[in-house]
Amino acid sequence: MYDFNYYKPGSLADAASALAGAEDGKIVAGGMTLIPTMKQRLAQPSDLIDLAAVGDLKGISSDGSSVTIGAMTTHAEVAGSSDVQLVIPALAAVAEGIGDPQVRNCGTIGGSVANNDPAADYPAACLALNATIVTNKGEYSADDFFTGMFDTALDEDEILTAVKFPKPDKAAYMKFPNPASRYAMVGVCVAQTGGAARVAVTGAGQDGVFRASEMEAALASNFAPEALDGISVSADDLNSDIHASAEYRAHLIGVMAKRAVAAA
Amino acid sequence: MPTVSMTVNGQAVTGDIEARTLLVEYLRENLRLTGTHVGCDTSQCGACVVHVDGKSVKACTMLAAQAEGSDVLTIEGLADGDDLHPMQEAFRNNHGLQCGFCTPGMVMSAVDLLNHNKNPSEGEIREWLEGNICRCTGYHNIVKSIQEAATKM
Ligand SMILES: Cc1cc2nc3c(=O)[nH]c(=O)nc-3n(C[C@H](O)[C@H](O)[C@H](O)COP(=O)(O)OP(=O)(O)OC[C@H]3O[C@@H](n4cnc5c(N)ncnc54)[C@H](O)[C@@H]3O)c2cc1C
Ligand code: FES
Ligand code: FES
Numbered sequence: 001m002y003d004f005n006y007y008k009p010g011s012l013a014d015a016a017s018a019l020a021g022a023e024d025g026k027i028v029a030g031g032m033t034l035i036p037t038m039k040q041r042l043a044q045p046s047d048l049i050d051l052a053a054v055g056d057l058k059g060i061s062s063d064g065s066s067v068t069i070g071a072m073t074t075h076a077e078v079a080g081s082s083d084v085q086l087v088i089p090a091l092a093a094v095a096e097g098i099g100d101p102q103v104r105n106c107g108t109i110g111g112s113v114a115n116n117d118p119a120a121d122y123p124a125a126c127l128a129l130n131a132t133i134v135t136n137k138g139e140y141s142a143d144d145f146f147t148g149m150f151d152t153a154l155d156e157d158e159i160l161t162a163v164k165f166p167k168p169d170k171a172a173y174m175k176f177p178n179p180a181s182r183y184a185m186v187g188v189c190v191a192q193t194g195g196a197a198r199v200a201v202t203g204a205g206q207d208g209v210f211r212a213s214e215m216e217a218a219l220a221s222n223f224a225p226e227a228l229d230g231i232s233v234s235a236d237d238l239n240s241d242i243h244a245s246a247e248y249r250a251h252l253i254g255v256m257a258k259r260a261v262a263a264a
Numbered sequence: 265m266p267t268v269s270m271t272v273n274g275q276a277v278t279g280d281i282e283a284r285t286l287l288v289e290y291l292r293e294n295l296r297l298t299g300t301h302v303g304c305d306t307s308q309c310g311a312c313v314v315h316v317d318g319k320s321v322k323a324c325t326m327l328a329a330q331a332e333g334s335d336v337l338t339i340e341g342l343a344d345g346d347d348l349h350p351m352q353e354a355f356r357n358n359h360g361l362q363c364g365f366c367t368p369g370m371v372m373s374a375v376d377l378l379n380h381n382k383n384p385s386e387g388e389i390r391e392w393l394e395g396n397i398c399r400c401t402g403y404h405n406i407v408k409s410i411q412e413a414a415t416k417m
Contacts, residue, residue: 006266006283006329028330035286035325036307048283050330076319100395101373102310105319106326181308182394 001038008050012057012159015049016136020157022047027159029072029111032103057110057161062087068134068164071110076101078109090171090264094125094189097175099182110160116208118149118239119183123209125173126163127200128189134162149208168193170223172264174256175203178243185244186252188212190260192223199257204238204249215257225258268332272297273341287331288312288323291338299339299368303397310396313369314338320376322395339368342375350416351375351409360409362400370396374410378417386411 005022009015019025026045028034037043051057057072062083069078078084078095085092098104098112098121112122113133126133126142133140136159145153154160168191175187184203191198197219199212218227233253235246244252269278272295279294291297291314303311305324312324315337342349351371354360361367370393377384377392384392389410390403398406 001284001286003282003284006327008329008332028327031325031327031330032307035327038284039305048327052330100310101376101392102313102320102322102395103307105321 001035002041002044004045005047006050007047008053010053010055012054012136012161015051015054016157016159018047018049019159022049025049025157027051027114029108029114030074030106032099032107033111033115033117051110051159060084064167066164066166067091068162069109070162071113071160072108073110075099075104075107075109075112079104087167088129088165088171090168090173090189090191091125091129091165094121094173097121097173097177097182109163113145113163114152114154114160116146116148116150116152117183118205118208119178119185119187119203121173121175121184121187121202124184124187124189124200124202126165127209127211128173128191128198129165129168129171130191130193130198131166132164133160134164135160143211146209149206151208166193170264172260174260174263176252176256186249186256188253188256188260190219190257190264192219192264196220197223201253201257204253206237206239212253212257219261223261223264225262228254228258228261266329268328270331270334270336272336273338281328283327283329285328286324287314287316287326287328287336290328290331291323291336297338297340301365301368303365303369308395308397309366310369310373310393311366313372313396315372315376318379320373337372339372342371349375351378351413354409354413354416355406358405358409358412360401360405366396366398366400370398370406374406374413377410378414382417383414384410 023046025047057070075095075098131142133145171191173189175184187202199215202209233250235250238246240246265280301311303309307325
């Protein structure tokens with residue numbers, strides 16, 4: 001790992017000015033993605049700005065019809081939160097399924113959402129649950145936020161502060177994990193709110209997480225696994241790698257979507 | 265050079281380090297606490313697991329600077345003098361190790377499990393060990409060790 005300057009500011013304003021003032025500064029949250037990347041010398045920031053001491057970025061609040069999760073809240077805290085379990089149990093299950101216990105003890109929702117790994121779990125949950133991504137500069141709908149593989153609407157010096165999830169009528173997430181890393185080979189999150197259905201797919205798309213609109217239309221009129229019979233997913237824009245071919249992933253999307261609808 | 269201060273196994277320590285120093289490097293190289301191992305260095309094997317403020321973490325994926333002010337517990341801090349911790353004793357009784365390379369991380373991870381789940385099922389133990397890889401034992405005796413420790417902790 002190349003050396004860098006390390007800062008641990010005590011407020012969001014100080015973190016933002018340290019980030020803006022650095023030559024090639026990066027935020028470190030849980031470090032579960034950034035530190036391995038730096039160890040491999042795939043990233044070499046000049047400055048690391050640690051958000052751990054910015055108190056108001058941690059914690060979960062709920063008003064019964066939505067849940068707001070601070071960016072620095074760990075996966076283990078989301079999984080164990082009685083508020084999240086009560087209002088959006090599917091979201092607690094998403095967090096519980098990430099990586100392993102030690103990754104969940106450090107990794108944060110803000111880090112995962114800002115990173116937008118094409119195989120990460122939270123981006124699918126944000127997109128299906130129609131979350132709002134809150135930053136120090138404004139707010140984005142999940143539809144506008146995830147702009148491509150490892151790419152988001154965040155500016156270079158913008159800091160994600162919270163993610164707000166409205167309560168759906170029903171939701172569930174099903175993933176087919178890579179047996180070694182636990183990242184999604186394919187993960188599908190489904191949600192029903194009023195008469196509308198949203199289906200988000202991670203692990204498969206060449207541009208990262210995406211919505212499956214044909215499935216959404218079918219589920220809007222009948223939110224049942226059978227409604228997805230006969231919908232075939234094209235392998236055209238899907239990933240092929242050593243773990244699975246695009247065709248295999250296309251098939252898995254259908255299987256995981258049906259399982260998610262059945263579980264919701 | 266940044267200075268870090270933390271408590272390791274009950275003792276206050278402080279040192280000048282490069283910002284890029286990993287917690288596991290600080291423990292092994294600066295403090296010579298070599299019980300914490302480095303197996304993969306890619307955040308997957310769990311040989312480096314220690315507790316930071318009561319939670320198990322991978323010390324190869326945390327900067328020493330991130331542990332500033334924290335309370336760190338390593339495998340060296342688990343026994344009470346010559347009396348092994350019940351988890352260590354259970355690993356010995358049940359032949360829960362062969363080469364022993366993964367063992368410090370296994371023990372630290374297992375202690376964290378029992379700290380918040382006193383009576384885990386076999387399935388919960390196996391799920392919990394997702395981040396701890398053992399190349400020798402096939403895990404059966406590790407699971408047995410943790411089950412025995414659960415009756416004593
Ligand atoms: C062994 C292992 C298994 C894993 N398995 C899974 C899995 O199954 N599913 C899954 O989804 N993920 C998995 N992960 C990734 C894990 O969830 C990470 O915690 C997550 O991707 C990044 O969160 P972090 O807090 O660690 O962020 P960091 O690594 O600290 O940061 C990641 C990136 O986001 C930026 N960033 C962080 N916080 C903010 C913020 N508030 N505002 C703006 N930018 C920010 C950083 O600058 C950096 O570029 C795994 C990781 C490991 C090591
Ligand atoms: S050395 Fe830390 S996880 Fe393998
Ligand atoms: S005992 Fe050898 S790696 Fe586990």
